[in-house]
Amino acid sequence: xxxxxxxxxxxxxxxxxxxPMDKFRVSKDxxxxxxxxxxxxxxxxxxxxxxxLLNVHDREYLDRIYRGQLDRKEEICLGLPATPLLxxxxxxxxxxxxxxxxxxLAEGAAVCLAGGxxxxxxxxxxxxxxxxxxxxxxxxxxxARPGIRVMVVDTDAHQGNGTAALMAGDPRVFTYxxxxxxxxxxxxxxxxxxxxxxxxxxxDMYLKQLFSSLAAALDVFSPDLVIxxxxxxxxxxxxxxxxxxxxxxxxxxxxxxxGAFIRNRIPVAVLYGGGYNRQPEFTAKIHRxxxxxxxxxxxxxxxx
Numbered sequence: 001x002x003x004x005x006x007x008x009x010x011x012x013x014x015x016x017x018x019x020p021m022d023k024f025r026v027s028k029d030x031x032x033x034x035x036x037x038x039x040x041x042x043x044x045x046x047x048x049x050x051x052x053l054l055n056v057h058d059r060e061y062l063d064r065i066y067r068g069q070l071d072r073k074e075e076i077c078l079g080l081p082a083t084p085l086l087x088x089x090x091x092x093x094x095x096x097x098x099x100x101x102x103x104x105l106a107e108g109a110a111v112c113l114a115g116g117x118x119x120x121x122x123x124x125x126x127x128x129x130x131x132x133x134x135x136x137x138x139x140x141x142x143x144a145r146p147g148i149r150v151m152v153v154d155t156d157a158h159q160g161n162g163t164a165a166l167m168a169g170d171p172r173v174f175t176y177x178x179x180x181x182x183x184x185x186x187x188x189x190x191x192x193x194x195x196x197x198x199x200x201x202x203x204d205m206y207l208k209q210l211f212s213s214l215a216a217a218l219d220v221f222s223p224d225l226v227i228x229x230x231x232x233x234x235x236x237x238x239x240x241x242x243x244x245x246x247x248x249x250x251x252x253x254x255x256x257x258x259g260a261f262i263r264n265r266i267p268v269a270v271l272y273g274g275g276y277n278r279q280p281e282f283t284a285k286i287h288r289x290x291x292x293x294x295x296x297x298x299x300x301x302x303x304x
Contacts, residue, residue, distance in 0.1 A: 001298045002103045003031075003291065004043050004096040005113040011080075011089045018239060018276055019079070019128050024114050026284035027272075027291070031113075036292045042113070047088065048095035048136065055139040056132055056166060058123045065090070065130060078125045090130035093117065097133035097271060098140055104269035105141070105225055109262055109298045111291050115271035116229035118160030119185060127158070127185060134227055134271070135166040138173060141225070151176065151223035153214065154191075155253065156231030156273035157183065157241035164189040174221040178210050180242045193217050199242050203249030206234070211256060218260075226261050226268045230254070232275025232286035239276040250286060254293040262297045270294050 009024040031037040053062055064070055070082035080086060096112045103110035118134060119127035138150050152167070154160040154177040167173040174192045181196030188194075195213045197206055233241035234250055245253075261268040270290065275283035 001041060001109055001111065001295050002043055002100075002107065003037060003041055003111040003113050004045050004100045004103070006045050006092045006096060008089055008092045009096075009114050011085055014081070020276065020283050023275065023284040023287065024272075026281055027287040028113050030284060030288040031291055034288070034292075036288070036295055043099065045092060045095045045099055047091040048098060050091075052098070052136055052140050053091065053094070053131060056122065056135045057120075061123050065125075074124065078130065079128045080130070086130060090117075094131050094133040094136050097269070098137045100271070101137045101141060101225065101227060101269045104267045107267075108265065108301070109268050109270070109294055111270040111294060113272065113287075113291070116154075116156060116231070116273035118154060118156065118163045118229055118273070119158070120162045121165055126162075128274070129162060132162050132166055134160075134163050134229070137227070137269075138167065142172065145224075148172065149222065149224045150174070151217070151221055151226050152229070153226055153257070154178070154229040154231075154273070155210065155234070155257070156229050157233040157238070157243050158274065159185060159188045159194065160191065160229065161185045161187060161189040164191040174217065174223065176214060176217045178206075178213065183242045184240065192221070197243065200244045203245045203252075206243065206245060207249065207252060207256075210253065214257070223266060226266055227271065228257065228261070228268055229271045229273040230287075230290045231273035232277070232283045232290075233273070235275075235277060235282070235286060237278050237282065239278055240274070241276070247286070247289070251289060251293065254290050255297075258294050258297050262294075262301050268294075
């Protein structure tokens with residue numbers, strides 16, 4: 001199972017910044033050191049082609065990110081300092097997601113060891129999301145296969161408002177999001193199916209809502225590809241997630257969702273999504289667990 005990554009994903013942030021930018025490198029190292037992935041399974045990527053960005057984002061916005069010229073209000077909304085290195089990091093992340101989607105279609109499953117920037121809109125970014133990697137990947141896939149049916153399954157604790165806005169009105173795309181209702185983002189945009197949980201939802205209730213609603217979504221939409229934004233911010237110790245899931249609950253989530261996709265031969269591209277655990281390196285551990293489950297189930301299927 002191929003996983004897509006780049007050393008350029010890490011960006012220096014001001015001391016005390018809540019975004020755990022090292023989680024990409026740390027989780028990758030955990031996967032290698034634990035023998036979950038072999039070095040040759042991690043594919044180093046470059047930057048996405050600029051014309052693919054223009055399929056989704058306004059040129060003026062792209063230019064301002066490239067030059068690092070956001071105003072103070074825009075920087076606050078984005079949550080990241082606007083520097084030229086931010087552009088490089090963001091277009092590299094988009095390319096990792098794009099390649100993971102193509103690999104998943106070809107091979108059955110693939111992982112972007114980052115990605116899931118679901119709060120980015122056409123003309124602005126917010127919530128640590130600069131460019132919408134999912135939307136860009138989908139538009140790229142549609143160029144080669146105009147009729148491809150893609151389901152975005154978003155189990156990050158926050159609603160994927162940017163993805164919902166960018167994919168609205170496209171019958172070839174089904175956007176599913178399960179998230180805390182009274183939580184960020186304040187401005188939500190209707191997905192194809194939105195499932196709102198109560199604040200600090202417990203694991204059993206969350207999993208029941210997730211499994212029943214996603215089954216209903218799959219009853220009405222048969223995807224050629226699932227793009228799964230997993231999310232590590234469902235954990236009870238996350239700063240911003242406002243859910244109360246344990247590691248065991250999250251492993252159950254991963255087992256059931258990935259099992260449903262992989263065993264039913266629905267190609268799945270796995271993306272990290274958010275995670276802001278109060279315990280250092282714990283976010284990376286949750287991401288590692290998700291990748292480990294994907295690898296195990298994928299290998300089990302290939303062995304049959």
